[in-house]
Amino acid sequence: MAQEFRLILKHLDQPGYTPDLECYLRHGGYEVLKKAVSLAPVSSSDGRTITGQDKIRQEVKLSGLRGRGGAGFPCGVKWGFIDHKSGKPIYLIGNADESEPGTFKDRQIIHKDPHQLLEGMILAGYANQVQLAYIYIRGEFMEGARLLNRALAEARSNHFLGKNILGSGYDLEIYVHRGAGAYICGEETGLIESLEGKRAYPRIKPPYFPAVLGLYQCPTIVNNVETLCAVKHVMAMGGAEYAKLGSPNDPGTRIVCVSGQVKNPGYFEIEIGKVTLGELINDLAGGLREKRKLKAVIPGGSSAKVLKAGEKFKLKHRQADGKEVVREVDLLDLPYDAESLAAAGSMCGSGAVVVLDDSADVVEVLANISEFYAHESCGQCTPCREGSLWMSKILQRLNSGRGRPQDASELVRIAGQISGGKTICAFGEACAWPVESFVAKFKNDFEAKGAAAEPEEPEPLKP
Amino acid sequence: MSVVTNHSTTAVPVVKTLSVSVNGRWLAVPQTTAHPLTGQPVATTMIQACEIAGVTVPHYCYHAKLAVAGNCRMCLVEFGTPALGPDRKPILNPDGTPQIRKSPRPAIACATPVSPGMEIYTNTPAVEAMRRGVLEFLLLNHPLDCPICDQAGECKLQEYSVEYGQAASRSVDEKVHKPKQVDLGPRIVLDDERCILCSRCIRFTRDLAGDDALGIVQRGSHSTLTHYPGRPFDHNYTLNTVDICPVGALTSKDFRFQMRVWFLQETKSVCTSCATGCNLLIGSRENKIYRYVPRQNDRVNSCWMCDSGRLNYKWIGRSDRLTQCQVRDAQGQMQLRTWPEAIQEAAGRLKQAAPGSIAFIASARQTNEELFLIRHLARKLGAMADSAPRTGEGDAWLVNADKNPNRLGAAIMFGLDRSALPVTSDTAPAAVGSADMLVGPGVQLARSGQECPRSIMGAAAERIGAKLPKIAEGIGRGEIRTLVVLGEDATKHLGAALLGRLENLIISDILPNATTPRAHVLLPGCAHAEKRGSFTNAQGRVQKFLKAVEPPGQARPESEFLVELVRAVTGEQFPQTVEGLFNRMAKETVAFQGITWAGLGDLGQGIAVEVLKT
The missing domain is CATH 3.40.50.740 (Rossmann fold)
Structure with a gap:
């Protein structure tokens, strides 16, 4: 029976745990920050001075912590891109625009333990010499924004924030910025544009990598809420200890949101790679409803490629003696970590597992997903702008009984014209991958809907 | 008596070049070129390198005189760079040439800087498929009203349709409908259904005319170009947006429905409205002038001219001219x-x-x-x-x-x-x-x-x-x-x-x-x-x-x-x-x-x- 491994979520669901500073302090809050800001500079073996800030960055790099927002980019590497000598201010942005369908983990932290996020942010800010940081929170999180602002005020009046934090001489201010309700604001460069007061059009990369030309054209770090919280735990445990958790290439814990047709949907913090998809669904989320069979799992948010029940995957596994063996595993035996899911052709993404049982109509499911992406495409670049709505229209038509036999292959063709690095940001892939994977894996369902339909109009005359 | 012609009053800076290949032909391109707005040296891009090589990369949103937007995706190309070994040195082929690692993803030529030894491929089947894909998307919701469109004949959608278009639409679904005949200002009419959202007009009026008057509202395929609410788009350079609009979205009230452009005879001329002397082309047919459009001269007017100069031609055809x-x-x-x-x-x-x-x-x-x-x-x-x-x-x-x-x-x-x-x-x-x-x-x-x-x-x-x-x-x-x-x-x-x-x-x-x-x-x-x-x-x-x-x-x-x-x-x-x-x-x-x-x-x-x- 798989168990949760609660690090970030350790306290927040305990009875009597409240989101105020006093409760956070009672549970050891801001102790990590106190320790971190008092780290004395040490001399390294090669004679260089390693400051406390350097030390934090080294620990985060050592921990191997990957971003929890969706792309899974190593946090320490991301921080390493920042040029501290550019003479420009360095900005830190906490990405709380949690908008990938199926994802509801950051909301728990913000609502129930906002100071944990603040502590993580202050640590990250201190490590990267940030003087000004923002929490970009999605517009729908009105209560979250209120709670964060209250927590910020508490932190300020207790010298965890503001001028001369805890007597260290370090100054940091954090502001909460509410979005106006757009999925694309979670894309880091779209977020930066939005924060600058513009339409959230993602920027072209090159040249606008946030680490170089981010907010106001200054070096900028954008980290997910959960990632920032994990930073606190990395510092609490030490990078090497943290790296021992989880799987070697995807260390630590992460919060997985299980939703869909399970008995006990919810969020579960697991040690990465130590829990399989089957355990997530059956042990933690209570399994499927009675008399239902699994049909498919979307393992990393709605943009992740769908995995079909009964699929077998080949995983490379390194044995104790160092030998690499290939192991075939069933979908439900797939460990939940970045590498295993990549090997299965999908991704952990934002940690949102959506479970579909055999009562689900996959065409309807995909139509729903595609409608979302057509609605959320920012419209900046051509393939995503036009392709996402086209796919959605075809799927709506299939669902309403006006499909054509060729619609399935048309969907795949259109998706192929969007994905593969043809768009400005990863939204192109986000809207194309579900279509590509659903149609490929459930071709019969799509073709059946297409064939069942009566042709609405006679074929046009051939010239 | 002779005139001293001192051509070398300013020292010509030494141009550092780097070597790239375009479709297999190697050439030296400058490492940097002047930014269109600031004049500061910025890394030379693939599209500029291709231009030097005499290879045109199809594009809509890119304009040499505007900031790069990178949104149309028509200029996607494939490329490769020298593969580096663990020692960060190029891996060589048996014949001594550097091994090229082809990028798994395409890149937009308009924004991607060239690097030494880069190979750019603009004519591969994959590149052509991407162009066909982009063009199909651009035409998906386009009204295809070429017969009554003023841009017909000088439209980039038409132009690239010859090479990358298809005879029939593969869509059977209702098109997206958007505002038609939008009165943007005293001289401009906008057809949002024709607009391909390349943002050239937005960048022009914001960065060059200094009036951030145009923008996009709505999202996704419903994105709609519009002007600042309640304020007409009426500065003295608005008609340049008609010139740079690659399609028939922005049209000049003065010229629309007056003449098919392919009938116009183009004559190189100069504007007479002020001492600047903007270079222009007179469009005329059968002894009647229909329009002025600016003619590029980077020493005088770049690609632009003012609206008042552009429209100052009607007096030529006045009926009370002195004729005897x-x-x-x-x-x-x-x-x-x-x-x-x-x-x-x-x-x-x-x-x-x-x-x-x-x-x-x-x-x-x-x-x-x-x-x-x-x-x-x-x-x-x-x-x-x-x-x-x-x-x-x-x-x-x-x-x-x-x-x-x-x-x-x-x-x-x-x-x-x-x-x-x-x-x-x-x-x-x-x-x-x-x-x-x-x-x-x-x-x-x-x-x-x-x-x-x-x-x-x-x-x-x-x-x-x-x-x-x-x-x-x-x-x-x-x-x-x-x-x-x-x-x-x-x-x-x-x-x-x-x-x-x-x-x-x-x-x-x-x-x-x-x-x-x-x-x-x-x-x-x-x-x-x-x-x-x-x-x-x-x-x-x-x-x-x-x-x-x-x-x-x-x-x-x-x-x-x-x-x-x-x-x-x-x-x-x-x-x-x-x-x-x-x-x-x-x-x-x-x-x-x-x-x-x-x-x-x-x-x-x-x-x-x-x-x-x-």
Whole structure:
């Protein structure tokens, strides 16, 4: 029976745990920050001075912590891109625009333990010499924004924030910025544009990598809420200890949101790679409803490629003696970590597992997903702008009984014209991958809907 | 006497290059190029490298004079870079060439910087498939109303459809509908269904015109271009957005539905609305002008021109144009005459006039060659000659406060060319007042586009018309009794009462004005679009313009009949072609030395000018 491994979520669901500073302090809050800001500079073996800030960055790099927002980019590497000598201010942005369908983990932290996020942010800010940081929170999180602002005020009046934090001489201010309700604001460069007061059009990369030309054209770090919280735990445990958790290439814990047709949907913090998809669904989320069979799992948010029940995957596994063996595993035996899911052709993404049982109509499911992406495409670049709505229209038509036999292959063709690095940001892939994977894996369902339909109009005359 | 032509006043920076290949052909490209807005050196992009290689990469949103947006995705190309080993050194093939690692993802050529050893592929099947994909998406919700679209014939959607389009749409679903015939402002109509959201117009008006007036509302496929609510899109450069719109979304109210563009004959010309001299193309058909569009000249107007200059062409086709030679008879009645009769009449009156009793006022809207002939005639007759200033509002960009297209040319001919003894002429120098600006030997060059110091423009504006009070005085005192006026309303400069005291008033003009009814001899002239010639713009650039349409009635180019008039008065024969006349003028005017008609090319040439600080 798989168990949760609660690090970030350790306290927040305990009875009597409240989101105020006093409760956070009672549970050891801001102790990590106190320790971190008092780290004395040490001399390294090669004679260089390693400051406390350097030390934090080294620990985060050592921990191997990957971003929890969706792309899974190593946090320490991301921080390493920042040029501290550019003479420009360095900005830190906490990405709380949690908008990938199926994802509801950051909301728990913000609502129930906002100071944990603040502590993580202050640590990250201190490590990267940030003087000004923002929490970009999605517009729908009105209560979250209120709670964060209250927590910020508490932190300020207790010298965890503001001028001369805890007597260290370090100054940091954090502001909460509410979005106006757009999925694309979670894309880091779209977020930066939005924060600058513009339409959230993602920027072209090159040249606008946030680490170089981010907010106001200054070096900028954008980290997910959960990632920032994990930073606190990395510092609490030490990078090497943290790296021992989880799987070697995807260390630590992460919060997985299980939703869909399970008995006990919810969020579960697991040690990465130590829990399989089957355990997530059956042990933690209570399994499927009675008399239902699994049909498919979307393992990393709605943009992740769908995995079909009964699929077998080949995983490379390194044995104790160092030998690499290939192991075939069933979908439900797939460990939940970045590498295993990549090997299965999908991704952990934002940690949102959506479970579909055999009562689900996959065409309807995909139509729903595609409608979302057509609605959320920012419209900046051509393939995503036009392709996402086209796919959605075809799927709506299939669902309403006006499909054509060729619609399935048309969907795949259109998706192929969007994905593969043809768009400005990863939204192109986000809207194309579900279509590509659903149609490929459930071709019969799509073709059946297409064939069942009566042709609405006679074929046009051939010239 | 020679003009020092110092071409190397500024050191040419050494251009560092790097080697890239485009479709297998290696070439050296500069590492950096100037940013279109800031002029700062920025990394050369793939699309620029391809351009140097002579390979056109299809594109919609990219425009060389605008900030890069990278949104249309038409310029996606494949590329590879030298593979690096663990030692960060290139891995070599057995034959010693670096191994190229092809990028798994395509890149937009407009924004991706080139790097040493990069290989760019613009014609692979994958690249062509991507272009077909983008074009299909762009046309998916497009109304396909080419038959009634003004852009038809110069539309990038049509152009690329030839190579990457398909005969039929694969979509059976309802198209997205958006606003049609949106009145953006006094000169622009927008069709949002035709818009491909490339954002060229937005970037132009925000970054270059300095008015962040356009933007996109809604999201995804419903994205809609619009203007700031409640405020018309009405600055003086709005029509440039019509030019750079790659499709038929933005149309000019003036031109829409007037003429299919493929019927338009394009004539290289120059705007006459101010002293800037923006280069333009006149679009005409069957002797009627339909539009002006800017013609790229990076030394003058880049790709742009102002709306007021662009729309200032309708007067050319006015029905009240002067079209007949007329001579006042003994009874005071105007009689129609043929050209030889009219020239004879004018020459006779000039020859009979006593020396010193003649004055010339020739507009600074006349060409260099015409003003040269007037100057020659004035000197021969010992007459005063001047132009009239014409000023209005200017702006910080293209609109000059001086509204004379040939202000500097007139200044050179009539006032400021103090030392401009005609090089080969035996004529004594005309008396001129002290000049702030001197054109002559030993000069600081404005050639090759280096702009003249601003003070020249100021000086020239002051100097033109300086002799007008003297002329008025002379008429008042009865000393000047013959006045020749070219293209000016003399009542505005001298007063109507004074004109009544003249014995001879010889006038050439295009349109009737308060002076023309008082003429003794009236010669119908030409608009610039009806003749060839050259102007010298405010920065000292001599630019030629060509003939687009025939003049109405008897109207003739002034240079033609002035040659006849000079011959009739002095017996001298000047060249009868504009080329010959220009070259003669250049030879006899120090400021134009070394310049030939042929050498002007399409983009003109800077003259030698110097500011004398006295």
